[in-house]
Amino acid sequence: MAVMSSSSFRRCFLLLLLLDASRAFELQEATIDSIQRAFAAGNLTSRELVESYLDRIRSLNALLLAVIEVNPAALQEADAADRERLSGRGGFLHGVPVLLKDNIATHGGDGLNTTAGSFALLGSSAPRVDAGVVRRLRRAGAVVLGKANMAEWANFRSFVAPSSWSARGGQARNPYVLSASPCGSSSGSAISAAANLAAVTLGTETDGSIICPSHLNSVVGIKPTVGLTSRAGVIPISPRQDSIGPLCRTVADAVRVLDVIVGFDKDDAAATRAASKYIPAGGYRQFLKVDGLVGKRIGILRRFFNFSSDSSYKNAVFESHFDTMRQKGAILIDNLEVANSSIILDVNQSGEAVALLAEFKLALNSYLSDLSSSPVKSLADVIEFNNQHSAEERLDEFGQPIFLAAENTSGIGATERSAIARMSQLSKQGLEKLMAEKRLDAVVAATSNAATIFAIGGYPAISVPAGYGGDGIPFGLCFGGLRGSEPKLIEMAYGFEQATLVRKPPSFRE
Template sequence: MPRLLPALFASLVLLATGANGFRIEEASLATIQQGFGNGSLTSVQLVRFYLDRIRGLNPLLHAVIEVNPDALRHAARADAERRRSSGADGLLHGVPVLLKDNIGTRDALNTTAGSLALLGSVPPRDAGVVSRLRRAGAVVLGKANMEEWANFRSLPGTDGWSARGGQARNPYVLTASPCGSSTGSSIAAAASMAAVTLGTETDGSILCPASLNSVVGIKPTVGLTSRAGVVPISPRQDTIGPICRTVTDAVHVLDAIVGYDALDEAATVAASKYIPHGGYAQFLKKGGLQGKRIGVPNGFFNYANGTVQHTVYQQHFYRMWLQGATVIENLDIENLSVILDSLNNGEQIALVAEFKSSLNSYLSDLSNSPVRSLAQVIDFNNAHPVEEKLKEIGQLILLVSENTTGIGAMEKAAISGLNKLSADGLEKLMKEHELDAVVTPDSALAPVLAIGGMPAITVPAGYSSSGVPFGLSFGGLRGYEPRLIEMAYAFEQITNVRKTPRSCHSSAKVEM
């Protein structure tokens, strides 16, 4: 690989913790708080480290669109609060967080979904999940790159490209796909540009990039986290979740962002019944696979004998069995081929209508914006064909969406059909076999989960012969987060697969 990183990253910052040290670039939330508590680390130092790391790595990886000019000031405030309260402030207090660029913030940062059309727009308030993060004491570090319009602009997609952020690159194999649309969030977590990032998912947008960048992504049950203030696609399918390097950190972030929001009332009220008393961290159990019934549906693990993926996944199933799980293979999800055909199963009919309605509502609520409707977004792209790569990428989905006229008979029929596919498919399978989860590679199950608003957690599972990461996703019924966390955490602990990307690695140590 060409030597593209500056001399700053020839060495790593080492923080002393007694006789041993810990590295900021791989530090967990618990380790960071330990540093805060023993005085070897401050929020200001941590923010400076991440800002320096972004300056060094972002020209290579294009994971971050912009950084918050007020981040250091907010970090200093967190340090002052910690001194006054003797450090008892929670795991996210003083910790920098990168947000996907479709998650709104009422601050100096832009919220553009990667599009130049929204540059300069001003949300009326922080997104619901951002308000919760701020209340937990987190420092908003900046906005992460994403596939423009969350990969809902053209059929070919943009594979991690946006007009604002450029082409994001996989930190493990620079020529490999980083996937999307929560591309920058996943890359930034993997490359330690932040300890915590947030992504969004409508259909695979957390699970896919988290898997291909060797990090943990949680796609929550729809409504468990508020969508208020987030550039939308579909109120039926949109959800916001954490992307971190470990299951533990992702679960602590999930605890911070779930709950009721008056601005997303219907969905958050409906999902509130799933939130366990005492939160989700209680389900981080090393014996979490014991007694679990895990289904392996047909149609996903189609790897030839002898390939890395075939061998590794079979080993993982055996490890889960050794941990006391019942692994049931050769299960059929009814109408799976129909569910996976999003162009013909009714999903696209529903999504394009929902997108126009939801986006126009979002744009009309902005305090200030250069565009106020989907039609104006399309006009902007037509007026800026070079910057928006209109010839190469197009905007077919935007055009089709603009031609919709609301949720009419056709759209209602499509939604009804999707609900039936979900009920007769994965929901029926899991209930009949009394499954706690089904497992699939990477984001393969995402379309099945998307139409039912169901949750999943992806965990690093291995690396191909060329070094490209792949993951294992645990998916379940609505509200199954507790048991998914138990299984994902136990799997992570017994496999310990994740490794630092080589493009970001150094073995040197520097005292602060």
């Protein structure tokens, strides 16, 4: 019998490794790590990856309405990434396709619109090359795949329009149960991540718009501390509450995106400078610890574990999760209450409604007036556009009462300052006081029920898949903490995810 030489053995071994790597890569549930391994092995290119996602979008988007438009320059961007890789350039997001929520601007050269789902902004051009977070993504080598559908104007036009509908994109659909709400306003981003239409996605949150769609679409959503990510070039609601964050299939992927998009931006200088002190040396990936729950003091906000359906089943699931967290070393403090929760959750009593209306008008008028070209230059112009295009914007059905109320404001006066001060006091006497008294690292709530508590204080939160109801609709567990607590939240969210491994691909059932 012939004996194989050592050089021949090495060649065969390397060939087997390459073949194994080729078999191991699948688009379904692909992670940033698996994509980069396939790139490194030479059996996947950015062009092939983008083509695969574009094919999947063509196949599924008519059903889901998750993507509002694809980037006509995506393949050219992918080709450029492939050339850069040959010259030695790399990194976690290099060559990885990213879908952006349709309120996050990109430069006009790629042919993409930025409309917040409204026909009023179709054809407008942003003055800057890209939104601040997009500049960071491109510097990291990411490929902009397109724009994700969203609740029109981030669900800040109408009280009755579905939170996942826009005039341009239509009614987005939950990929797990098509008849169920996918929530909003970052609905398209969450659906796209869940249904494997993109490697990773970006969304925005003012009050629940990342956390809610994340939990209902079984993806991981990170709503960062306000100011940790730049809001420059993003269609605003409130500079005091707006935050941009990733929605991905895994905590690790979301954290890798977070690492890229955080940091100072001269175009959002005050907020990003103030929050930059929270960014840890060495970034956030170091907190992806399997034992991240060990020693963490976590408060259970029991009032946020009340369910309108499947209550006994969901309660049992969460109790099992709490047991798992204890087994992994967490110290759970049960039956906690944030002071004045009922007032905080009532936007009229807390002052949030009063503040947001005035902030929205000021911020939107500033954004629109800064555009290089636009059919509308002010909130008043948008209102009139809707009046003139009532059929396309479904004005008779949904109206625009929030717009009208915002237009009726006249800046930040005594009433608005009082409302903002009230929210600050509610936050200090609420979550901040509770966490200090109980020496907590985080609090947990089911689904997105506590989103407003995190929103008005500018606090971070991470939603992680927690289960699926008897109807098949996903639900999540939300970890929240004080400003700058992302390292601890990441440790806990990752530890929980790795201990439970709840997420599964969608079934697209009716």
